[in-house]
Amino acid sequence: MDTKPTDTPIIEIVRATKIYSPDVVALENVSLSIPYGEMLFLTGMSGAGKTTLLKLICGIEHPDKGLVEVAGKDLDRIKNKEIPRLRQQIGMAYQDFKLLADRTVAQNIGMAMEVAYQNLKTIKKRVIELLQKLRLEHKHDALAGRLSRGEQQRVAVARAVANSPALILADEPTGNLDSKSTKLVMDLFRECNKRGTTVIIATHDESIFKDTDHRVLELQSGRLLQQDDRTISALNNMP
Ligand SMILES: Nc1ncnc2c1ncn2[C@@H]1O[C@H](COP(=O)(O)OP(=O)(O)OP(=O)(O)O)[C@@H](O)[C@H]1O
Ligand SMILES: [Mg+2]
Secondary structure, eight states, X not given: OOSOOSSOOSEEEEEEEEEETTTEEEEEEEEEEEOTTOEEEEXXXXXXXHHHHHHHHTTSSOOSEEEEEETTEETTTOOGGGXXXXXXXXXXXXTTOOOOTTSBHHHHHHHHHHHTTOOHHHHHHHHHHHHHHTTOGGGTTSBGGGSOHHHHHHHHHHHHHHTOOSEEEEESTXXXXXXXXXXXXXXXXXXXXHTTOEEEEEOOOGGXXXXXXXXXXXXXXXXXXXXXXXXXXXXXXXX
């Protein structure tokens, strides 16, 4: 994912269906093409399939039908040894945070960078920079499990962006935040996007996309409502 292929999208989803056992159709026939560097909002009612779609993109779940390609690689066919490298390039801010409760805020944020073998000085500097941006400097050494929900949410966002991944997936990243903290988080995502990062934000918080110039796609009962030109042309090019 480091070298940017000229015309390959970073995400190509073709007619993906995901059924949770025994018969919950979470996504149905979803096709979506996202070029490198796009910032995009994914919206829809609770249960519409937003989280499921993000999970397909980062390979936590697999489609029952259809294809999911990230950076030109079919996630169902990718070699085992390639998976960690691809994962390192994806920063996911989970809806339920998934922080390590008994580790400090700084340790949680630095984790992805450690896995990527960044040096300690770089990690420390980046952690402090992110905590300042999100107004959490005073929680550097606090245990993540002792934070308020809104604080945990901001730490989850900081962890997702820490390693400057090529792709950021943010699942309801402002769900627990007041308007000031929401702005801090959105400013951080916009800054990442300006540097070339692809950012996908799943949300039902209309306030964060109502005035946006970016694409806003809506899921309804597992189906994607708008089929934009880009996706239609990708489908037409399918064999
Ligand atoms: N592990 C699972 N097992 C069974 N059903 C599931 C599972 N995960 C999600 N579902 C179901 O799949 C559908 C889509 O869920 P998903 O979490 O993707 O929705 P969502 O749009 O993210 O909702 P929310 O806005 O509440 O987060 C829902 O009907 C949900 O109950
Ligand atoms: Mg969800």
